[in-house]
Amino acid sequence: MLEIVSDSLADTFVSRMMQEWLWTIPAVQTIHILALSLALTAGLLLELGILRANMSREGTSALMQRFDGWITYPLLVAGISGLLLVAGEPGRALMNAAFWTKMLMFAVLLMVFVTRRRWLLRADRVVAPGQLHGLLPASAVLSIGLWLAIPSLGRWIAYVDSF
Amino acid sequence: MSILDFLQRVEETSVATSVRESGWLFPTIETVHVISLAVVLGSIAMVDLRLLGVTSRDRPVEALMRELLPLTWGGFVVAAGSGLLLFSSAAVRYVGNGPFLAKFGLLVLAGLNMMAFHSFIEKKIKGMDSHSRMPIAARSCAAISLLLWIGIATCGRWVGFV
Numbered sequence: 001m002l003e004i005v006s007d008s009l010a011d012t013f014v015s016r017m018m019q020e021w022l023w024t025i026p027a028v029q030t031i032h033i034l035a036l037s038l039a040l041t042a043g044l045l046l047e048l049g050i051l052r053a054n055m056s057r058e059g060t061s062a063l064m065q066r067f068d069g070w071i072t073y074p075l076l077v078a079g080i081s082g083l084l085l086v087a088g089e090p091g092r093a094l095m096n097a098a099f100w101t102k103m104l105m106f107a108v109l110l111m112v113f114v115t116r117r118r119w120l121l122r123a124d125r126v127v128a129p130g131q132l133h134g135l136l137p138a139s140a141v142l143s144i145g146l147w148l149a150i151p152s153l154g155r156w157i158a159y160v161d162s163f
Numbered sequence: 164m165s166i167l168d169f170l171q172r173v174e175e176t177s178v179a180t181s182v183r184e185s186g187w188l189f190p191t192i193e194t195v196h197v198i199s200l201a202v203v204l205g206s207i208a209m210v211d212l213r214l215l216g217v218t219s220r221d222r223p224v225e226a227l228m229r230e231l232l233p234l235t236w237g238g239f240v241v242a243a244g245s246g247l248l249l250f251s252s253a254a255v256r257y258v259g260n261g262p263f264l265a266k267f268g269l270l271v272l273a274g275l276n277m278m279a280f281h282s283f284i285e286k287k288i289k290g291m292d293s294h295s296r297m298p299i300a301a302r303s304c305a306a307i308s309l310l311l312w313i314g315i316a317t318c319g320r321w322v323g324f325v
Contacts (some may be wrong), residue, residue, distance in 0.1 A: 012213050022203055022324075026317075026320050026321055027317075028192060029320050030313075030316055030317045030320045033197075033201065033320065034313065034316055036201060036207055037200075037201035037202070037205040037316070038204075038205045038209070039205075040198070040202065040205055041201070041204075041205025041206050041208075041209065041234070042203050042205065043200055044234075045175040045230070045231075045234070046203070051274065066222070067217070069218070070218075084277070141255065145234070151194075151197060151198050151201060152194045152198065155193060155194045155197050156189065156190060156194065158190075159190045
């Protein structure tokens with residue numbers, strides 16, 4: 001099934017164009033890396049902010065508002081550039097275990113981010129030190145792990161053999 | 164001893180040989196290098212875009228820099244260390260690689276630009292409130308920094324293609 005999808009994608013105009021103009025793949029990869037760099041840094045700062053003891057100086061609402069745009073828009077750019085990369089080299093991506101593991105982790109990270117976002121943005125959410133317990137710090141630790149694992153798996157795509 | 168002889172000797176060290184010949188060590192170190200560079204790039208870009216007045220206009224530059232500089236320096240130290248290990252594994256080949264040499268040149272320029280900013284411009288913007296427009300010197304440094312770091316990331320990606 002994956003092979004069929006991969007072969008079909010390889011026949012598309014976008015894929016053939018990217019294969020023909022070889023500079024397009026490293027160019028799109030660079031855009032992908034730049035966008036991920038912004039999202040990764042902002043993501044780590046948000047999660048560290050949630051975990052930090054001096055949380056009460058900046059409530060969760062202000063923290064989320066500060067980093068929301070830095071995460072959301074670069075992830076959008078990374079998503080679009082990522083789709084182009086898959087279209088450009090479908091066999092390399094779709095037939096690769098590291099790629100699918102990365103996508104699974106990205107889906108989990110997105111789920112955590114979207115689920116928490118609305119709660120964090122509520123203006124009355126000012127949490128004093130020591131009151132942070134339960135799911136919020138656990139979600140921050142999970143998210144940090146995912147933020148680091150996702151680009152790692154992205155790099156390992158080049159080293160893991162295809163199915 | 165010529166430079167090439169020296170680099171050859173570096174390649175023959177036990178550390179460099181281990182990195183080169185291990186199936187997992189090189190990709191692991193490379194992954195650490197890419198992530199740490201991403202953190203450096205992301206944190207620098209946040210400050211530069213603030214100096215340019217594009218984003219985070221409600222936050223004083225001083226506060227943003229205080230928050231991000233430890234991340235930038237920490238990331239840079241890890242990136243430099245991992246970069247040295249990667250370089251040592253194929254030193255002769257990298258020295259003959261155009262994008263690699265360009266990346267190093269741009270890194271030097273980015274360092275000089277950063278030094279100029281911290282030495283001459285930072286004190287002028289200390290205490291400025293978040294709504295004041297940054298002086299032209301600060302904005303110029305920020306624009307140059309952004310371009311240089313985009314160049315560094317681009318050359319870094321091209322090293323593997325040439």
